[in-house]
Amino acid sequence: MEFKLYDREFYEDLEEKYLAPYAARSRGAVATRLHAEEEHSYRTAFQRDRDRIIHSRAFRRLKHKQQVFLISEGDHYRTRLTHTLEVSQLSRTMARALGLNELLVEAIALGHDLGHTPFGHIGELVLNKILSGEDSLEGCLNGKSFGGFKHNYQSLRVLDFIEKKYINFDGLNLTSFVREGILKHTRLLREKYHYPDFKFDGLNFELDHATTLEGQVVAICDEIAQRTHDLEDGIRAGLVELEQVRKIVIIKKIEQALDLKKILAKDRYGYRNRIIRGLINFLVDDVIKKALENLELFYRKKKRLHFFDEEIVRFSEDVNPLQIELNQFIYQEIIFKCAGNEMRNANKNILRKIFKGYLKNPKQLPPYIIERLKKKFGKSFSNMQAEDFSRNEIYVRTVADHIAGMTDSYATSQARKLEGSNGY
Numbered sequence: 443m444e445f446k447l448y449d450r451e452f453y454e455d456l457e458e459k460y461l462a463p464y465a466a467r468s469r470g471a472v473a474t475r476l477h478a479e480e481e482h483s484y485r486t487a488f489q490r491d492r493d494r495i496i497h498s499r500a501f502r503r504l505k506h507k508q509q510v511f512l513i514s515e516g517d518h519y520r521t522r523l524t525h526t527l528e529v530s531q532l533s534r535t536m537a538r539a540l541g542l543n544e545l546l547v548e549a550i551a552l553g554h555d556l557g558h559t560p561f562g563h564i565g566e567l568v569l570n571k572i573l574s575g576e577d578s579l580e581g582c583l584n585g586k587s588f589g590g591f592k593h594n595y596q597s598l599r600v601l602d603f604i605e606k607k608y609i610n611f612d613g614l615n616l617t618s619f620v621r622e623g624i625l626k627h628t629r630l631l632r633e634k635y636h637y638p639d640f641k642f643d644g645l646n647f648e649l650d651h652a653t654t655l656e657g658q659v660v661a662i663c664d665e666i667a668q669r670t671h672d673l674e675d676g677i678r679a680g681l682v683e684l685e686q687v688r689k690i691v692i693i694k695k696i697e698q699a700l701d702l703k704k705i706l707a708k709d710r711y712g713y714r715n716r717i718i719r720g721l722i723n724f725l726v727d728d729v730i731k732k733a734l735e736n737l738e739l740f741y742r743k744k745k746r747l748h749f750f751d752e753e754i755v756r757f758s759e760d761v762n763p764l765q766i767e768l769n770q771f772i773y774q775e776i777i778f779k780c781a782g783n784e785m786r787n788a789n790k791n792i793l794r795k796i797f798k799g800y801l802k803n804p805k806q807l808p809p810y811i812i813e814r815l816k817k818k819f820g821k822s823f824s825n826m827q828a829e830d831f832s833r834n835e836i837y838v839r840t841v842a843d844h845i846a847g848m849t850d851s852y853a854t855s856q857a858r859k860l861e862g863s864n865g866y
Contacts, residue, residue: 449484457486462541464737464747466619474618474644476602477611487617492549494607494614498554500600504591506849510672510777517677519643520671522562524733526555532663532726536755537656538731546656549616550623552659557596559846561789563777566593568793570692570844574634579794582801588838589636596846598625600639604843605707616676618644623657626650627664638839647798651753658755665827666725669768674718676776684710690765690771725765732758742770792857793845799860800841801832811844 454469461467468486472479482490495501504523520528521812530551538548558564569591571577578585584861600623602613622645630650652661676682684706687693700720706713729827739749757765799806804815804826816823818836831837848856 447484450482450486453489455581457543458542461543464655464750465540465542466546466656467478468543468545471617471619476613476641476643477615477808481616486545487544488543488549490618491614491616491620492552495549495553495556495601497554498607498614500599500605501552503847503849504555504558506559506851507560508565508850510562510675512694514623519675520853522555522558525671526552527665529660529664531661532667532688532722536659536663536730538724540655540659540733541658542656543642546619546623546654547659549620550627550657550660551663553601553616553624554618554627554664555593556599556600556624557593557846559593559793559850560850561793564786564789564820565793565846566591568790569846572797573758573842575713579798579801581605582695582798583832583838585835588835588842589638590634591842591846592628594625594628594630594637595635596843598640599637599843602720603639604847619656621655622646622656623652623660626652626657627661633722643715643830649751651750653749653751655750655754658750658753662729662755662757663726665769666722666729669699669725669765669772670718670722671775672772673721674714674767676772678705680777683707683781684776686712686775687771690768692724692761692768693717695764696724698853699724708864710817716753725761727756729755730762732756741852789850796845796848796853797859799842801838802828804831805845807841807844815840 455468456466457465457469468488471487481487484652501523502524505521506521509520509522509525528547533547533551534544536542537544545853568577569776572579572583572591573588574590575583575585575587579582595861599617601621601624604612605614606612607614625645630647632647650741652658673682673687676693677684677687696717700716701714702720705716708834733755736752736756740750742752756762804812807815815837819826826834845853
């Protein structure tokens with residue numbers, strides 16, 4: 443028996459042999475990193491990207507960030523971390539069925555939401571209003587736009603700048619394949635968001651969709667995960683009744699196909715579980731079939747199986763309106779009602795107060811952030827006044843970075859700390 447090391451080149455050869463011709467390969471991907479690095483002896487480039495994301499501080503904080511329901515409301519509601527893991531699982535399932543690179547989709551999926559704020563959607567809304575100039579924080583800011591805030595851009599900012607793991611460069615230095623997939627897992631809205639120091643290398647920023655099928659797979663699996671787990675959590679929380687859900691066209695189809703009507707009378711819990719499982723299978727099956735059709739059309743038209751400048755991985759024409767109807771129902775009946783207006787306003791005020799506190803007194807920021815600011819501003823930092831900070835784009839964006847990275851519990855405790863010290 444021979445004992446040997448199965449090195450990186452062995453696995454790169456396996457990719458060439460077993461992956462579909464339209465799948466992304468890890469061989470040579472190291473050259474797309476923002477900073478030059480040597481190859482690893484037994485890990486592929488995408489494997490290293492995946493590992494770097496898992497070991498990041500931002501990834502660990504996802505377990506204490508709200509998805510839709512507050513963590514304190516129950517042990518079984520999704521958090522930002524469990525949502526991320528569900529996206530990863532769905533993406534790997536779809537990638538395997540299509541013969542794509544599972545390590546690449548896993549890396550994109552695990553990193554796609556690292557830029558999300560505390561308190562779910564309301565946190566993103568608060569920071570965007572502040573950074574777009576819509577909310578002046580009672581005059582602390584002068585209504586100037588600082589470029590806005592959107593979590594997919596922030597995820598890339600976390601990975602390119604904010605994470606500190608290496609001596610020679612900031613960020614995690616991921617391949618462009620992973621960076622593009624993370625940025626494009628949701629809409630870009632280029633005309634609305636302008637992030638500082640944005641690095642366009644390898645992002646094909648002029649295109650709305652990822653140019654790898656792996657990136658497109660993660661984007662649609664993010665949608666499928668949201669549709670299905672938000673619906674399940676909403677039913678669990680009692681925000682919607684099964685009788686309401688059964689009126690949705692796509693649910694009617696699944697109920698009929700799986701003959702679930704008779705189960706409802708005997709076991710409502712079992713019915714809910716079967717509907718969610720059936721919904722996942724229905725949506726994933728539809729996307730896989732449609733992707734294969736689109737691939738054939740793309741190849742006939744362009745005679746290539748790489749650089750996909752069209753959206754290949756999408757819902758079929760028959761299913762797309764059904765999933766849109768489902769999404770509209772979820773937003774109206776679950777997401778906008780999930781914690782009640784009183785709780786949403788409380789969380790909104792927490793983030794606004796923290797932002798104001800840091801604008802009025804930068805010394806309230808953690809020491810490590812103050813040290814970073816001193817390096818950027820030099821000797822002028824100690825002479826700057828509150829109004830100087832509130833006008834400075836670097837400082838305002840740094841505050842936003844810090845707040846966006848907070849967990850729900852840390853944001854709450856930080857607000858109490860600032861209030862106790864008259865920080866705002």
